[in-house]
Amino acid sequence: MCAFALRDIKAAAPANDDSRAASRLAEISADARPIPAYSPVVLAGLVRILEFALITATGFAVHRLHVAPGYGYGFEYFIVIPGMALLAVVAWQALDLYTPTAFRTPIGQGLKLAGGWTLVFLAALAAIFFLKLDNALSRVWLLGWYAGGLAVLAAERFAVAAVVRSLTQQGKLDRRTVVVGGGPAAEPVLRALAASQQDSDLRILGVFDDRRDDRSPDVVAGYPKLGTIDDLVEFARHTRLDLVIFTLPISAETRLLQMLRKLWVLPIDIRLAAHTNKLRFRPRSYSYIGNVPVLDVFDKPIADWDVLIKSAFDKIVGALCLLLFAPVMAAVALAIKLDSRGPVLFRQTRYGFNNEKIEVYKFRSMYADKLDPAAAKLVTKGDPRVTRVGRFIRKTSLDELPQLFNVVFQGNLSLVGPRPHAMHARAAEHLYDEVVDGYFARHRVKPGLTGWAQINGWRGETDTPEKIQKRVECDLYYIENWSILLDIYILALTPIALLKTENAY
Template identity: 85%
Template sequence: MCAFALRDMKSVDESAAAPGPRTASRALLAEIAADATPTRAYSPIVLSGLVRLLELTIIIVSGFGVHHLHVAPTWGYSAEYFIVIPGMALLAVVALQALELYTTQALRAPIGHGVRLVCGWTSVFLAALAAIFFLKLDGALSRVWLAGWYATGLGLIAAERFAVAALVRALTQQGRLDRRTVIVGGGPAAEPVLRDLAAAQQDSDLRILGIFDDRSDSRSPDVVAGYPKLGGVNDLVEFARHTRLDLVIFTLPISAEGRLLQMLRKLWVLPVDIRLAAHTNKLRFRPRSYSYIGNVPVLDVFDKPIADWDVLIKTAFDKIVGALCLVLLAPVMAAVAIAVKLDSRGPVLFKQDRYGFNNEKIEVYKFRSMYVDQLDHTAAKQVTRGDPRVTRVGRFIRKTSLDELPQLFNVVLKGNLSLVGPRPHAVHARAAERLYDEVVDGYFARHRVKPGLTGWAQINGWRGETDTPEKIQKRVECDLYYIENWSILLDIYILALTPLALVKAENAY
């Protein structure tokens, strides 16, 4: 939840901000960005969740395996085991979770956490033995089976932990589990925060890349607690466009409200978590108001939208539903391709550069709707009613959005589009002869998530020509609403209403 109202941020006079310093060269920033960017990053939260599921499966399978070998040949399969085995397996996972054995640090060092693992596993079986004794279940469950399950399960979990540790260490060395972090605000206020965070780095996946500060005088030296100042806030925005950045921590006090708002106004468009360190704040909130990074208390300002498990769920939804749509719509796409080819000479598909996630330029596919010698690859001129550049077939497929169907290949094969999200705009798209980002304040905030084939703006009637500033403003407002309120149910709702929205559309040419 944002701690500052967006209307307050937008009211800040940006011209009052001091020009950003250039304490680090562009070459140095580019070098750091390149060094900090792995081919792909993985969420530690998802990793620990998958290990929980894996261990739950191992425990259940080992329990039934020992039962099959020892109990079933003599006594057959009784209902008690089908209740006890899953119940004890779930209790074991809960016990290991309570002992903090699913953190990245615990997964990376199985030997150092081995005693706690054995204690947690043993406590579950001691609890089971106590239940058998007090409930007088001696004849219902085999104690030899219980001992065999204890030994087998512990051995399998130990082996699995060593295998997981090798994987986690490899991912850590590649930087794929790092939580890449920068500090905004240098000087004396940043020093204690940086020292505490540096100590936390040893036991966490935090990786501090440097400091950004708009001040260039003695209050903000070039190096603080061993970390270099890389530039100003404007440099930080550019830096985040070229490397994966996960976390921004402000070390400014809440009393510096004007300066905070100026910086947040620039940074809220980035797909990152933004936190305010509480070290230097004289205000004291209830303990539950803080979250902690190591021992550093912070206030949550912005959260990265669609993170961790949400990313996995949305990606799986896109791939599965997108693949089904490709299969079901294959005859329609074949018919459109034939019609485009017969109507005018030239290729069937048209490729265009659009803005993707985090302002990355992506290439999207469409069925060609214009004459080949009048194609507009940069969208420098919007298509209007009766536009002579559009072919006869092109008018129909643009009106019905059939020209967008090849973007299913972007969703399923390339993965740079989602089924639902803010529509990807052409990089030179304009409203009233002005670029979109010149018309709408905070326009690039819509790129904090992956763009989509359809979206909240489209089902609310804001598709087609954007010939006035109001139209693109409304579209961006819908996009931001979608980002802040995303759920998989909302995606399903938007997909279900899209065909109806296409039928009702009047301003798509």
């Protein structure tokens, strides 16, 4: 049992209520083990691609068996088959067949799936009749493709159902959610969310509220109060949390802003429930969680397909960079070994995604007996702790090359992102998070080898609060404006930025 869970239980549960404390203890201890998540959006997209490919392949297979031996390969089939497969995917999307709930119930959704497939063929037959294309396409081929497509779809949906059920049982498709704000305003929202949990894959963990009086009871609609907003921030650092829903009225502006000021640094979606608000906006202003209308406040900065694209980019380009720089890294390692005693590599604990502690690799640039793993003292110009080789590799950032191992093999760094700072790094004798308000918001994405701050001249020594402030501003700009093209642009400009060495010691 983690200490965090025990502390929260003591804070949130009455000392004389053993059964309630035990219930909360079980709830939080279950959530204290981070579970990797799979995006339902990506899952749905992969199933779409799979079904398009299967339907297309089935159409060409029937064509190869029936049409090609006697008539060859007509170009019209190469247009009709992908076109009808794409139309089928669109029809199934319109029938809401690409949701985790639909994937889990292949028998219940089978009629809708077959209905969409049938509708596509009826549309194709109508087009053939009105365009007088009777001799262009084989009717036997159409019938064979229709029947074969149904059989392939049925088998595929049962296989997908088995995979989705397994992921659901493991909690990897859950959207782990907490509600902020207890009392009467939260109860109808919680009941509505609970009613839609099956369809929306929500998993409601509990309630957080700063109030400690009768307005915020220990249990709301069957869900326990787990702590305050400060507890929520720490809770999100220890376990996977996907969504926070505020049940406070919009009129409580000051209280909302105070809470959002603490929570916006987390890599989560934040929504404001409009379930009981008297103020009404245009329908398109709302998104929906189940049947509950919500207003979007903050979105997780890199999510769904963006995570997959960025991860693939990091692995592929990172591996190529490792191969490209292997001779350089070998030469640097030899120079370090010849210059001073001690290991070639230096490991340092830094803050990673969501403030998790990660170990990053660097080439050793200091004498072995003067290493500073905690970065308690900034390296300054002419620092006697730095070796001769160390001065060169620090100025050119060659000491950072081993972090490619973090990118390619450990996955806790990205090629591009906010630079991971040492945990006790300081600016003007103050910790970075004491200097910059909202400093930890830069940890909403994975840190990187290079970033927007580095190509804009903010690398090297941070001896003044203004320097770290500028770095954080650049990091937040990158997070809010991320795209894969921006990553490519930053990587392309990084070698030019490394030529400016006046602040790198």
